[in-house]
Amino acid sequence: MRKPDRLSSQPLYQQIADDIERRISYGEFPPGSLLPSERKLAEQLGVNRSTVILAYAELRSLGIIESRTGSGTRVSKYKWGAMPKHTPNWHRYVEGGSFLPNLPFLRRIREALQKDKALIDFASGELGADLSPVKEINTLLDENHYTGYLGYDNPQGFVPLRETIVSYLKQYRGIQTTESSILITSGSQQSLYLITQCLLTPGDAVAIEDPSYCYSLPMFQSAGLRLFRLPVDSKGIRPEDVRSLYKKHRIKMVFINPNYQNPTGVVLDAKRRTELLDVASELGLPIVEDDPFSLTAYDGTPPTPLKSMDAIGSVLYIGSFSKMAASGLRVGWMVAPHSVVERLADARQQMDFGLSVVPQQVAAQFLKSKYIRPHLERLRTNLLYKRDLLIEALQKELPDLVRFSIPQGGLHLWCRIIPEVNDSKLLEEAIRHGVIFVPGSVYGSDSGYVRFTFARPKPDEIVPGISKFASALRTILG
Numbered sequence: 015m016r017k018p019d020r021l022s023s024q025p026l027y028q029q030i031a032d033d034i035e036r037r038i039s040y041g042e043f044p045p046g047s048l049l050p051s052e053r054k055l056a057e058q059l060g061v062n063r064s065t066v067i068l069a070y071a072e073l074r075s076l077g078i079i080e081s082r083t084g085s086g087t088r089v090s091k092y093k094w095g096a097m098p099k100h101t102p103n104w105h106r107y108v109e110g111g112s113f114l115p116n117l118p119f120l121r122r123i124r125e126a127l128q129k130d131k132a133l134i135d136f137a138s139g140e141l142g143a144d145l146s147p148v149k150e151i152n153t154l155l156d157e158n159h160y161t162g163y164l165g166y167d168n169p170q171g172f173v174p175l176r177e178t179i180v181s182y183l184k185q186y187r188g189i190q191t192t193e194s195s196i197l198i199t200s201g202s203q204q205s206l207y208l209i210t211q212c213l214l215t216p217g218d219a220v221a222i223e224d225p226s227y228c229y230s231l232p233m234f235q236s237a238g239l240r241l242f243r244l245p246v247d248s249k250g251i252r253p254e255d256v257r258s259l260y261k262k263h264r265i266k267m268v269f270i271n272p273n274y275q276n277p278t279g280v281v282l283d284a285k286r287r288t289e290l291l292d293v294a295s296e297l298g299l300p301i302v303e304d305d306p307f308s309l310t311a312y313d314g315t316p317p318t319p320l321k322s323m324d325a326i327g328s329v330l331y332i333g334s335f336s337k338m339a340a341s342g343l344r345v346g347w348m349v350a351p352h353s354v355v356e357r358l359a360d361a362r363q364q365m366d367f368g369l370s371v372v373p374q375q376v377a378a379q380f381l382k383s384k385y386i387r388p389h390l391e392r393l394r395t396n397l398l399y400k401r402d403l404l405i406e407a408l409q410k411e412l413p414d415l416v417r418f419s420i421p422q423g424g425l426h427l428w429c430r431i432i433p434e435v436n437d438s439k440l441l442e443e444a445i446r447h448g449v450i451f452v453p454g455s456v457y458g459s460d461s462g463y464v465r466f467t468f469a470r471p472k473p474d475e476i477v478p479g480i481s482k483f484a485s486a487l488r489t490i491l492g
Contacts, residue, residue: 017059024109026061027068032106034069035078038089045091049079052087114232119441119456126445134479136451136466139276139425140341144472145396147339150385151376158379166367169359171198171347172374175381179333179347182381186309188322189331189349197355199362200369201346202304203231205332206269208348208358209302210237219263223251225428227276227304228269229458243458244268246275248419250282253289260297267300273317274307277457277465278428279421281317291320294328302330306337309390311423312398327351335377337425338393343373400468400476401427407480415487425469428454430462431487437461439490447489449482 015037018029037043049055052070056063070087073079081087115121123137170176176193183189199205206228214220216238222228224243234241242259244251250272259265270290272282282290294301301320308316321331331349335341348358362368380386401420404427408416418429431440437453444450454463471479 015055015058018061027065027072030055030059030061030066030069031072034073035076038078043089045089047089049087049089112238113236116232117230117456119437119453120230122441123450123452126450130445130448132448133445134449134475134482135470136449136468136479136483138470139452139467140336140470141339141393141425142470142472145393145469147380147385147389150383150389151340151380154376154379154383154385158375162371164371167369167371167374169363169368170194170196170355171369172371172378175345175374175378176347178378178381183333183349187305187316187319187333189319190322191349194352195349195355197348197350197358197362198369198374199346199348200344201336201341202306202332202334203233204362205346205348206231206302206304207233208361209267209330210234210239212358212361213300213354214239214266218266219259220267220269221256221259221265222269223271223275225277225454225457225459225463226269227271227457230452230456244270246278246280248280250275250280250286251290253286253293256290256293256299257297260299265299267302268294269302269304270320271304271306272320273305274310274421274424274426276307276424277426277452277454279419279424279426281422284318287318287320287323291323291328295326299328300330301328302332304332306332306334307424309338310394310397310425312394312401313422314391314394316423321349330354339377339380339389343377344369345373345377397423397425397469400471400473403473403476404466404468404480407477411480411484412487415484415491425467427466427468429464429466430454431464433491435462435487435490440464440487443486443490444483447482447486449479449486451483 016033018026020026022029034049043049050058052063052066056066070079070081074081078090079087080090127133127135127137173193175198176196179196180191180193183191199208210233214237217240219240219242220234221242221244224245228234240263242263242265244255244259251270256268272287274281290301293299303320305319308319311317319331321329332346334346335343336346405420408418408429415432416429417432418427421427437455441453452465454465455461457465468476
């Protein structure tokens with residue numbers, strides 16, 4: 015038999031199972047024929063016996079082979095008889111398709127959080143329960159009962175919500191728009207998905223920040239896009255880099271998170287904002303502005319969005335209810351030219367016939383209620399308190415081992431570990447110590463960076479969480 019490829023991303027046991035199944039289908043192992051014992055096959059292939067045990071277990075689950083004590087392992091007569099009944103090889107289907115799975119680190123984080131509810135969570139990029147306006151939303155639900163028709167709604171989204179967002183964007187973000195130029199989505203990620211699938215073509219080149227949350231979303235690779243980096247420094251991206259990438263690679267679109275950028279927390283410099291819009295205007299280049307964190311500005315003065323400065327319609331603006339109030343409602347929005355909104359609304363309708371009306375109604379009521387301003391003030395105060403707890407803990411526990419810039423808004427702190435460290439080993443050791451985070455390489459950086467989300471853990475978890483992280487780091491550093 016063919017020895018498995020140890021450099022392949024496919025597990026060894028799965029390679030062995032696939033090879034045996036292929037040989038059975040070719041007739042090399044007829045129905046009822048005896049297969050090598052686990053020990054003998056392991057010796058032939060140069061693998062551990064446990065690997066062969068897993069491979070045979072996979073084939074047994076598909077009904078392809080049978081094992082009986084004293085009789086060994088044989089090809090199933092029933093399955094491969096005169097009238098075979100084939101079970102689909104679901105593994106091949108799962109490995110196929112054009113939509114890629116989440117990155118391995120993110121799948122590991124999700125698995126660990128599901129398995130151990132006691133983990134202190136610096137990984138989940140959302141508000142904790144203590145920061146969400148739960149009481150206010152419950153009050154609104156009690157006071158405003160939905161009496162409309164619970165059928166399919168307008169493909170662009172609930173009209174009262176779009177009208178409310180027009181007023182909200184004008185008041186809080188200085189953006190002038192109309193309800194016909196707004197598309198309601200199930201959050202920022204659906205907005206990005208619709209853009210990559212409907213406005214771009216496989217093979218197109220796009221520019222994204224480096225590091226960037228976009229690197230953690232395989233949807234860009236699933237869409238067949240070529241990604242080119244825009245390095246982020248203390249003032250954000252450099253507009254001249256956009257021009258250079260356009261000349262070299264003919265980029266079709268720029269994706270940017272200019273306000274408290276995820277993961278670095280950097281705010282794009284005011285002068286660079288103007289220059290970026292000038293470059294986009296000169297090149298006829300669309301900019302996708304993802305702006306989920308602006309209203310968390312700790313001093314109460316959010317940075318100006320690019321969209322509010324956009325005089326010619328270069329910017330597609332993405333906003334979200336998730337990072338300011340409640341991620342579970344799954345309400346986001348996009349501001350775009352009406353032709354773009356119509357195209358994306360048509361695509362979204364093919365996916366799900368539109369969002370539930372009820373959470374859209376709740377979001378509309380909250381955004382125009384008396385509760386929103388006090389909530390935002392509380393949110394900023396509490397985020398600032400949590401940020402300071404995190405910084406004090408890092409300075410106390412790891413004064414000579416980490417470096418970071420202090421963010422002035424947002425939910426995250428971007429941290430560089432000074433000694434050389436392996437991301438995978440650090441993550442696993444941290445999980446063993448009872449704390450979890452997102453390795454920086456998820457966002458396209460080199461190994462040795464960490465993103466701490468301080469919005470999710472409770473205040474009394476932050477100091478113990480950093481103590482656990484420090485112990486994990488020192489363990490792997492020896």
